[in-house]
Amino acid sequence: MKNGIYIVATPIGNLKDISERAKEVLCTAEIIACEDTRVARKLFSLLGLPAHKEFIRLEDHNEAEQTEMLVSEAQKGKIIAQISDAGSPLISDPGYKLVRRCREAGVDVFAIPGACALICALQLSGLPTNSFMFAGFIPNKEKARKDLFNKLKDIDTTLIFYETANRIVKSLAVAAEFFGDRELAVAREITKVYEECVNGTAQELLAHFAAKEPKGEMVLMVSPPPEDIKTAGLDIEELLKEQMKKESLKTAVKNIVEAYGLNKNEVYNLALKLKNNE
Ligand code: SAM
Numbered sequence: 001m002k003n004g005i006y007i008v009a010t011p012i013g014n015l016k017d018i019s020e021r022a023k024e025v026l027c028t029a030e031i032i033a034c035e036d037t038r039v040a041r042k043l044f045s046l047l048g049l050p051a052h053k054e055f056i057r058l059e060d061h062n063e064a065e066q067t068e069m070l071v072s073e074a075q076k077g078k079i080i081a082q083i084s085d086a087g088s089p090l091i092s093d094p095g096y097k098l099v100r101r102c103r104e105a106g107v108d109v110f111a112i113p114g115a116c117a118l119i120c121a122l123q124l125s126g127l128p129t130n131s132f133m134f135a136g137f138i139p140n141k142e143k144a145r146k147d148l149f150n151k152l153k154d155i156d157t158t159l160i161f162y163e164t165a166n167r168i169v170k171s172l173a174v175a176a177e178f179f180g181d182r183e184l185a186v187a188r189e190i191t192k193v194y195e196e197c198v199n200g201t202a203q204e205l206l207a208h209f210a211a212k213e214p215k216g217e218m219v220l221m222v223s224p225p226p227e228d229i230k231t232a233g234l235d236i237e238e239l240l241k242e243q244m245k246k247e248s249l250k251t252a253v254k255n256i257v258e259a260y261g262l263n264k265n266e267v268y269n270l271a272l273k274l275k276n277n278e
Helices: 020-028 037-047 060-075 096-105 117-125 142-152 168-179 202-211 236-246 249-260 264-277
Strands: 004-008 031-034 054-057 079-082 109-112 132-137 158-164 184-188 196-200 217-222
Touching (some): 020 037, 020 109, 031 060, 060 079, 096 109, 117 158, 117 217, 168 184, 168 217, 184 202, 196 202
Parallel strands (some): 004 079, 004 109, 031 054
Antiparallel strands (some): 158 217
16 A cells, blocks of 8 residues: 555444445554544444554644644655544545645645545435535524525525534524525434435424424535526516427427526426416
């Protein structure tokens, strides 16, 4: 195995999600840079991996100084693995400064992919995946939370946030203010026994969590803002109706989408609605 730093993803709940490559790197590495040495040692024990190696704590507050030490060890030819408490390192977890410094210093960096909560959540949500934005943890302070939602609300993309069970209700209440009737999804306990993904408006999700206490780790997602179907004063519904008198539904949708640069799915859904109401 080449010398350098290996960024190793570990499971987010189900231990079977560890990859063969991850196990090989964790077995071979001489130094394990981790957020919490007790959590890391426990993971090694659960995975049946040899733990006679150096475990070094790498956290946000000591990342700068630990980085220099790890870079120097890597330059001496050591193999170093970096892990988080769970999931993919660097994603709302420490490590990017280490990677940056390694690359500046000419130390090889390797990614060993695996579970990442935001990707699994997006896959479960059924929300559009062609474009998405991960915005990290929702801030705990009310004003910061509002400012963040206000800043992101008009971006044409699916929004993804990390959240905790004890704050989700507050965040959904603010989400109701900024995202109105848009579809949201909360994926929780992914890869664990009580994995679920609940979709609905912010109000519907608030009702859900009023009936069922929010528990476990969770990811909040928000669907993109609806496209304004009345483009530049045009009544798309009327134009679509006209097209549907002359053309098949598919061709009518295609003609309108191409003529006005609209979202195909939205026009298709509108066409279906019109057809069903006939
Ligand atoms: N780096 C990790 C990743 O991307 O997979 C995430 C670390 S971050 C400190 C922890 C947050 O990730 C949790 O608060 C939660 O929002 C999300 N998360 C982690 N595991 C999860 C799971 N099994 N189900 C749902 N969300 C999870």
